[in-house]
Amino acid sequence: MQSTPLRIGTRGSALALAQAHETRARLMAAHGLAEDQFEIVVIKTTGDQIQDRPLSEVGGKGLFTKEIEEALLDSRIDLAVHSSKDMPTVLPDGLALTAFLPREDVRDAFISPKAKTLAGLPEGAVVGSSSLRRQAMIKRLRPDIDVVMYRGNLQTRLRKLEEGQVDATLLAYAGLKRLGLEDVVTSLLDTTEFLPAVGQGAICIESRVGDERTLAMLQKIHDQDTHVRLETERAFLAVLDGSCRTPIGGLAEVVGDTIRFRGTILKPNGSMVHDIETRGPVSDPEGLGRSAGEALKEMAGPNFLAS
Numbered sequence: 001m002q003s004t005p006l007r008i009g010t011r012g013s014a015l016a017l018a019q020a021h022e023t024r025a026r027l028m029a030a031h032g033l034a035e036d037q038f039e040i041v042v043i044k045t046t047g048d049q050i051q052d053r054p055l056s057e058v059g060g061k062g063l064f065t066k067e068i069e070e071a072l073l074d075s076r077i078d079l080a081v082h083s084s085k086d087m088p089t090v091l092p093d094g095l096a097l098t099a100f101l102p103r104e105d106v107r108d109a110f111i112s113p114k115a116k117t118l119a120g121l122p123e124g125a126v127v128g129s130s131s132l133r134r135q136a137m138i139k140r141l142r143p144d145i146d147v148v149m150y151r152g153n154l155q156t157r158l159r160k161l162e163e164g165q166v167d168a169t170l171l172a173y174a175g176l177k178r179l180g181l182e183d184v185v186t187s188l189l190d191t192t193e194f195l196p197a198v199g200q201g202a203i204c205i206e207s208r209v210g211d212e213r214t215l216a217m218l219q220k221i222h223d224q225d226t227h228v229r230l231e232t233e234r235a236f237l238a239v240l241d242g243s244c245r246t247p248i249g250g251l252a253e254v255v256g257d258t259i260r261f262r263g264t265i266l267k268p269n270g271s272m273v274h275d276i277e278t279r280g281p282v283s284d285p286e287g288l289g290r291s292a293g294e295a296l297k298e299m300a301g302p303n304f305l306a307s
Helices: 014-031 060-064 066-073 132-141 154-162 173-178 212-219 224-240 285-300 302-306
Strands: 006-010 038-042 079-083 095-100 108-111 126-128 146-148 168-172 203-208 248-255 258-266 273-281
Touching (some): 006 014, 095 212, 095 224, 108 173, 224 258
Parallel strands (some): 006 038, 126 168
Antiparallel strands (some): 108 168
16 A cells, blocks of 8 residues: 555546546556555646636646646656646656656537538638647638637636527547547538647646656556557647647547557648658657658648748
8 A cells, every 4th residue: 555645636627527436446456555555636727727828828738737737846746747738848857757647538519509510501601629730720610700719728618609609619528538528519620621729638647757656556557558549749839839829730649569650730710731641660759740740741831830
């Protein structure tokens, strides 16, 4: 039995708590431990408090991790559970992503009482989304509809849709599944035309470098396939833009000993897009992701990212 509980840091949203509970359940099963051997510590982040502006205007992805990472560095928690797509590509010194849980469905879900699909929405419809990637992809496919900024946790966004503030919204299917809300989904968007965000559907765990007790515990719940996929995608993102300022999609899939990677970068208004598809060995996911990012960056040209 452990002498002290393992402290799991998380944001306080329903989805964040569901992910922390899943992590705890996996650790309990892997090590034969009781629930009282763990403490879930809820930490409010700056990103949770800012609901009236796009994240790109106030600091990007780090707004959802800063306070949690400070707690890790101060040893107030032993590990942090995050949605991988919220993680900046550069972490504070002394911290690392040390485990990934098996990845959920990566697709985006279309939710609307007005149409069965995005293509079926009437001209002039209003779609709510806080994601620059989703906004740009929607505008690319449907330049005739209006896309508005749409902040709030998952339940808040569903409530706004129910109230008629927008005609449709897009959410990560993985989050809906983790909360048992699959029944709200109208249809799912195929990744062939709507690439997900880097890391979408994957829970990652961050801990202190050199914390051998925590690392040993995490080793038993770590999913190597997800690790390879996320290392590829995050290396791709790091080359292009590690924040929320540029619409970027990326998806790595492992087939045998090969990684298939697809990436895209768009203008925020969807007017221009550059895509790449490439393959490489599972032995070098970072190299594959980086080379894909460099190739796409060259294809787009310097002014694309600057504008």
